[in-house]
Amino acid sequence: MAPGKSAPAREPWLWAALTAAGCLLVLLAAGRDWVGAVRGSGEMTVPTGGDLSPVLTPLALAGLAGVVAVLVTKGAGRRIVGSLLALCGLGALAAVWGATAEPGIETWLREHNVLGAAGPLEWDLAVGWPMVAGLGALLVFAGGVLAVVRGGRWAGMSDRYERAADGPRAQTDGDRALWDALDRGDDPTESR
Numbered sequence: 001m002a003p004g005k006s007a008p009a010r011e012p013w014l015w016a017a018l019t020a021a022g023c024l025l026v027l028l029a030a031g032r033d034w035v036g037a038v039r040g041s042g043e044m045t046v047p048t049g050g051d052l053s054p055v056l057t058p059l060a061l062a063g064l065a066g067v068v069a070v071l072v073t074k075g076a077g078r079r080i081v082g083s084l085l086a087l088c089g090l091g092a093l094a095a096v097w098g099a100t101a102e103p104g105i106e107t108w109l110r111e112h113n114v115l116g117a118a119g120p121l122e123w124d125l126a127v128g129w130p131m132v133a134g135l136g137a138l139l140v141f142a143g144g145v146l147a148v149v150r151g152g153r154w155a156g157m158s159d160r161y162e163r164a165a166d167g168p169r170a171q172t173d174g175d176r177a178l179w180d181a182l183d184r185g186d187d188p189t190e191s192r
Helices: 003-030 056-072 075-099 102-112 128-153 167-184
Strands: 035-039 122-125
Touching: 003 056, 003 075, 003 128, 035 102, 056 075, 056 128, 075 102, 075 128, 102 122
Parallel strands: none
Antiparallel strands: 035 122
């Protein structure tokens, strides 16, 4: 294999790994507690990222489906799916930003801890998981943009099974002529 051929063949798989990793980071962070050390009057339930922003998990799952769709499509279809993937990344980034807003967290805590949240509430934002989700959302967004910009150069999954225009077909036609001559009873080794 020539050195120039291996890099373009690996590019879509590297892209897929990084973009899927971004989706998985969003999924992982959405299931973790984003608020810790809640101080109120009694035992308090703390929210996960998915509790504070219910769209994180569906956007990450749509992103994973988009990764597969980019790999199996070609041309304009790949660019459309890449655009949708970039929108999933932007949506997840906006959801992370909105989930860390103080009014949203306080509202969630008061709704889910009615007895314990009657008085003043204090909490600490666990910044690690929102940052992980934000990093994942950025990877998904970047993957979508890259699929739009460079995806047209990537080979499709079925490209290796399609025949070349002249090469193997011409040889197959010559071989077929020899077999047809044998079927008619002609000896293809005799000179005419």
